[in-house]
Amino acid sequence: MAERILMKGNEAIAEAAVLAGCRYYFGYPITPQSELPAYLARRLPEVEGVFLQAESEIGAINMVYGAAATGARVMTTSSSPGVSLKQEGLSYIAAGELPCVLVNVVRGGPGLGNISPAQSDYWQSTRGGGHGDYRTLVLAPNSVQEMADMTIRAFELADRFRNPVLLLLDGVLGQMMEPVNLPEPTDFDPNKKAWALGYPGPRKGGRNLISTIFLEAELLEEHNWHLYQKYEVVSEAFSQGDLQDLSYEAHKVDDAEIILVGYGIISRILKTVVEKCRKRGIKAGMLRPKSLWPFPSRILAELSQKTKQFLVVEMSCGQMVEDVKLAVDGKKPVYFFGRTGGTVPSDFEILNEVDKIVRPD
Amino acid sequence: MEKVFSRPNSMTKTPFHYCPGCDHGVVHRLVGECIDELGVADRTIGVASVGCSVFSFDYFGFDFISAAHGRAPAVGTGIKRVRPGSIVFTYQGDGDLAAIGTGEIIHAANRGEKITVVFINNAIYGMTGGQMAPTTLVGMKTATTPYGRDAQLCGYPIRFSEIIATLEAPAYVTRVAVNTPANLMRAKKAIKNAFQLQKDGKGFSFVEVVSICPTNWGKAPNEAHKWLAENMLPVFPLGTLRDSAGIEKA
Incomplete structure (x- = not known):
């Protein structure tokens, strides 16, 4: 090491x-x-x-x-x-x-x-x-x-x-x-890489060409579906294949009544919030997307069968929350809390939001 | 019977899509001949640009990449920095190089990137339908200057060879035309010089070819070449503005 x-x-x-x-x-x-x-x-x-x-x-x-x-x-x-x-x-x-x-x-x-x-x-x-x-x-x-x-x-x-x-x-x-x-x-x-410009090895089909122009609509359509087939393979590898370890991190989600969703630096704050919630008797968990595309929709869909609600926290006016809603597909409420413009939310602020959701009185 | 004239080996059999009388085909051929004569086809990489020459890669048999509008010198930079032993050239028109690609060409030249730029200046955007280019002459009518280019509104034709020649790094900057057999022979020599310098690792080389656009100028090819001599060449005088390695004397 x-x-x-x-x-x-x-x-x-x-x-x-x-x-x-x-x-x-x-x-x-x-x-x-x-x-x-x-x-x-x-x-x-x-x-x-x-x-x-x-x-x-x-x-x-x-x-x-x-x-x-x-x-x-x-x-x-x-x-x-x-x-x-x-x-x-x-x-x-x-x-x-x-x-x-x-x-x-x-x-x-x-x-x-x-x-x-x-x-x-x-x-x-x-x-x-x-x-x-x-x-x-x-x-x-x-x-x-x-x-x-x-x-x-x-x-x-x-x-x-x-x-x-x-x-x-x-x-x-x-x-x-x-x-x-x-x-x-x-x-x-x-x-x-045999496809690369200046590839020094033996050439199969003559010269190498990198071009993104397809004047005929049918040819561009074929190219675009080819790209999308590749993206399907990528998605599959992240959701069920050998790249699952890069897809998400789940923290104390199994018994959670509320799952906090956040990525990047927010997830570090969310972990603190989860601990503080649990000390106060709120069963909170965290789901952190490690890969934003492909998005870990599959695990969110599974969790929506178990938990009562989600709270998405972002340093924006609410962007990833749309992907969470798509994954949860209306099965459970998805709440949002965001700070924007370069501000970082505190654990206290997020805890307050959890309180409002879990203990509305 | 002895074959005395044929397609350069580095070119494909694909027929040109260019309009009848267009100078692109002639300049493509000159590039192909020079690559053949220098024996570098197996290590040449072309960078196509956007405009009428967007499909230039169809006519050459060596490796090629198509760049976004104006970005060919940056793409060429990336290729040459990884493969310094290759011969990298961009083939760009005046809309591509002198308008949207101004930043890319100036800075590739200023860094002295060891690439060759073939710049076709026909004073108009061809592919998009004959709009005003930065090189359009004052008074010249185009799709976007229907009353003629007004210098008070649109400024004056930009002389890119002169601009490039103000920089220290470029090794070779020259302006040629292919409107007469004598000019064509000079153009061939200039393009060969440019590639020779690159082969020798001597730095950035820039060949501007003052060209015609019969279709968008609304003139027959012969008439267009005559118009070029009378109107374009006084604004874009032929000649070499930089030859720091002295290749023209060699």
């Missing part, structure tokens, strides 16, 4: 990316993720990699598109307004079925907003964000250890499914320092 060290979340992601075999980073400065590019600007040249500060987020994501097309492990990182700019390129990357990892250290929006932590990019992250029929895999870590681990997993998933994978965090997680066990370096060979 590698040594246990103290790291900032943003830096843990950067180092884990290097350990995963990522040698190419293209990005544009934006707060609150600045430690990440700064770390890689120093680190990548040490491993003969490339750190390039692009002219814009649009430039950066298109460099990622080009680099991913060669089969390399490549990453870009940004924060909310910057990720909006990257959506154009992300749509092309998804359409071209290219693997890459994108990190969004979410800040308060809409507009220029502020640089405080938020979860208000849930819709943008899970609903595609860019144009067209496509999906992005979205992982939501809640600790520095998980940021490192999920970064490695994100690169593996990107290659396995030839799809962009997004790590969704917030300013608290990015800036937080915690001890972390860094994983062992991955043995990654970029020259094994």
Whole structure:
């Protein structure tokens, strides 16, 4: 086991990316993720990699598109307004079925907003964000250890499914320092992807072409259904297959009369709330989605048979709550409590909401 | 019988979709000939852009990727940084390069990315139906300047070769045309120079080809080439603006 060290979340992601075999980073400065590019600007040249500060987020994501097309492990990182700019390129990357990892250290929006932590990019992250029929895999870590681990997993998933994978965090997680066990370096060979531009091995069908244009409607329809069949395979792997460990964390849900649902930094607060509830005789539990797409709908549907109600807590005006409602399908009440604009709810506030629901008098 | 003229090996048999008389086909062929002559087809990667040349990848037999509107130089950057031994070029029109892709081209040039850019300037958006481009001449009528381009409202035609040549990093910046046999031979030499420099690892090379759009100009190809000589070339003078490696003298 590698040594246990103290790291900032943003830096843990950067180092884990290097350990995963990522040698190419293209990005544009934006707060609150600045430690990440700064770390890689120093680190990548040490491993003969490339750190390039692009002219814009649009430039950066298109460099990622080009680099991913060669089969390399490549990453870009940004924060909310910057990720909006990257959506154009992300749509092309998804359409071209290219693997890459994108990190969004979410800040308060809409507009220029502020640089405080938020979860208000849930819709943008899970609903595609860019144009067209496509999906992005979205992982939501809640600790520095998980940021490192999920970064490695994100690169593996990107290659396995030839799809962009997004790590969704917030300013608290990015800036937080915690001890972390860094994983062992991955043995990654970029020259094994036979579809890649410049692939040095023997070619089966002549040249390699990465194109996202299908002028004939029937051909684009065929391509889109092909993508959706892939997304079905991804969903299946998360809900019942070998990726279930990445899908969700359930905490004290078996006897719970109320299940709190939250992801990322909120889930750390919810755990405290669960303990405080239980001390006061309220049987509370927590369900934390670790993967936001595919969403852990199956477990939520199962829990809706057991529990009495759900309370969804987000640092937004209510975005993930829609997915919870879809999963619960009207079988039990789904309540919502949110703080937005860069504010983080306290355990006390959430406890108050639980009280209102469980003990309405 | 000896075969004296044929399709370059690096090109496919696919017939061009371009309008009759369009310069795209001629410039495609020049690119194909240069790639063949330099013997680099097996390590060339093309980046197609958006506009009439959106399907340029259909006409070349080597690896290709299609980029979003204006983003080809950024995509080319990503490819070349991973595969420095490959020959990477973008093929872009004036709407793509000189309008929406302004940021990408300036900064790829300024970083001295070791790629080649073939820039077709025909002063108009072809694919979308003949709208004003940043390179449209003052007074020129287009779908979006039906009364002629008014400099007070839309500014003046932008000279991209001159802009690129103000930067320090680019190795080769030149403007050519294919309107006469003599100009065509010079254009061929320029494109070959540009790829040769890249093969030698010498930096960013940029070839602007002042071209026609018979369809959207509403002129027959011969008439269009005559119009180009009389109206385009005074605004976009032919010649080399940067040759830091001295390849034209070599």
